[in-house]
Every structure is written in structure tokens, then in C-alpha cells.
Amino acid sequence: QKEVEQNSGPLSVPEGAIASLNCTYSDRGSQSFFWYRQYSGKSPELIMFIYSNGDKEDGRFTAQLNKASQYVSLLIRDSQPSDSATYLCAVKTGGSARQLTFGSGTQLTVLP
Amino acid sequence: KAGVTQTPRYLIKTRGQQVTLSCSPISGHRSVSWYQQTPGQGLQFLFEYFSETQRNKGNFPGRFSGRQFSNSRSEMNVSTLELGDSALYLCASSLGLDRSSYGYTFGSGTRLTVV
Numbered sequence: 625q626k627e628v629e630q631n632s633g634p635l636s637v638p639e640g641a642i643a644s645l646n647c648t649y650s651d652r653g654s655q656s657f658f659w660y661r662q663y664s665g666k667s668p669e670l671i672m673f674i675y676s677n678g679d680k681e682d683g684r685f686t687a688q689l690n691k692a693s694q695y696v697s698l699l700i701r702d703s704q705p706s707d708s709a710t711y712l713c714a715v716k717t718g719g720s721a722r723q724l725t726f727g728s729g730t731q732l733t734v735l736p
Numbered sequence: 737k738a739g740v741t742q743t744p745r746y747l748i749k750t751r752g753q754q755v756t757l758s759c760s761p762i763s764g765h766r767s768v769s770w771y772q773q774t775p776g777q778g779l780q781f782l783f784e785y786f787s788e789t790q791r792n793k794g795n796f797p798g799r800f801s802g803r804q805f806s807n808s809r810s811e812m813n814v815s816t817l818e819l820g821d822s823a824l825y826l827c828a829s830s831l832g833l834d835r836s837s838y839g840y841t842f843g844s845g846t847r848l849t850v851v
Contacts (some may be wrong), residue, residue: 654831667826667842668779702772710796712821723792726779726839 627651628715630727638735643700645730647713650694657689657696658714658724661707668712672698703734740829748849754815757846759840761808761829766789768810769822769840770802773824782825786832790823813847822850 630647637643641676674687675682686699713727749755761768762830766781770782781794785804802812828840
């Protein structure tokens with residue numbers, strides 16, 4: 625089982641719709657969770673991070689974390705064509721293993 | 737405020753050669769991490785440096801090494817290059833190791849091609 629799993633997609637949504645991206649992780653000791661966006665040919669860009677159970681909102685983006693289910697998601701409201709990119713979920717475990725472990729990414733296309 | 741700077745942007749090397757990549761973190765950031773990104777394996781962690789010390793290392797062979805200087809700039813070295821080392825190498829910096837400074841900012845990467 626991979627440490628961080630994402631739906632590989634591709635995911636297509638019409639402009640203005642809500643895009644829902646999901647991620648599960650295997651290490652219950654994981655403490656911090658990140659969503660990155662990567663445009664083709666570019667480096668990953670941090671969108672949001674979340675530490676506590678529940679929802680965290682930032683503009684059109686909402687991150688949701690459920691540690692009991694080992695599940696983190698990203699909602700993008702009012703999706704725009706400029707949101708078309710690969711979204712990477714990353715998980716960081718505390719203690720001695722401090723690296724960010726990334727999922728394989730979900731490719732999102734927002735159709736005009 | 738300057739971002740994370742990686743040099744060179746592109747590199748072509750021959751099998752068996754060695755290569756050194758450079759990363760200058762955001763001013764004030766003391767932690768530097770290196771990642772390898774390939775289409776098949778995605779983003780994989782190489783190592784993390786903080787205060788000139790390697791704090792964590794991923795599952796890569798000893799041909800991959802790195803170091804960090806007193807000004808937080810970091811270099812990674814790959815010796816005896818193999819075709820499979822062709823990848824985008826990304827450097828990410830953050831303020832430190834504690835939870836409040838967990839935000840990682842990536843550089844533009846170095847695209848290494850081994851022929």
C-alpha cells in the first residue's frame with residue numbers, strides 16, 4: 625500500500641462547478657497535510673496546509689481533514705480554466721521522519 | 737523577496753559522469769529539501785538539510801549526496817550517472833523544522849538528462 629494515495633484522474637469539471645480532490649494516507653502518526661498545485665512544466669506551488677481535523681477555507685479553496693479516517697480532501701469552488709493543473713497531496717510525519725511524502729497527483733481539467 | 741533559486745535549469749550529462757546541482761533558499765529559510773520527480777515515480781524525497789546537517793534521507797543509493805553551507809545554500813551531487821537518473825530535481829526551502837514553519841517553497845528545478 626502506498627503511503628499517500630490519490631485518485632489519479634484525470635478529473636474534468638465544467639467551469640463554475642466544484643472540484644473535489646481526495647487523498648488517503650497510511651501513517652496514523654502523520655501530523656501535517658499539504659495541497660500543492662503543479663502546472664505542466666512548472667514546479668509545485670503550495671495552495672493550503674492543514675493540521676487539525678475539520679475544514680480550513682482560503683478563498684475558493686477548502687481543505688478537509690479527518691484523521692480518524694486518514695483522509696484529506698481539497699474542494700475548489702467556482703472552478704476556473706486556470707485551475708487546470710495537477711494537484712498533489714503531501715503528508716508530513718513528525719518525529720524522526722520529517723520528510724514530505726507526496727501522492728502521485730490528480731490531474732484536473734476545468735472545461736470552459 | 738527572491739524565491740528559491742536553482743541552477744542550472746537544464747543539464748545534459750553522459751552515463752558515468754557526475755553532476756552537482758545548486759539551490760539557494762529563500763532568505764531566512766534554514767531548511768532545504770531535495771526531491772526527484774519523474775513521470776513514473778512522482779515526487780520522491782532525497783534528503784533534508786538544516787543548519788548544515790543532514791536531518792533526514794530518503795531511499796536513494798549512496799551515489800546521491802548533498803551538503804549545506806553556512807549561508808543555507810545547498811548542493812546535491814550525483815556520481816556515476818545512470819540513464820534512470822534523468823529527472824526533474826527540485827529543491828524546497830522552509831523556515832525550519834518545527835510545525836509552525838512547515839510551509840515548503842519549491843524552486844523551478846533542474847532538468848537533468850542522462851544520455
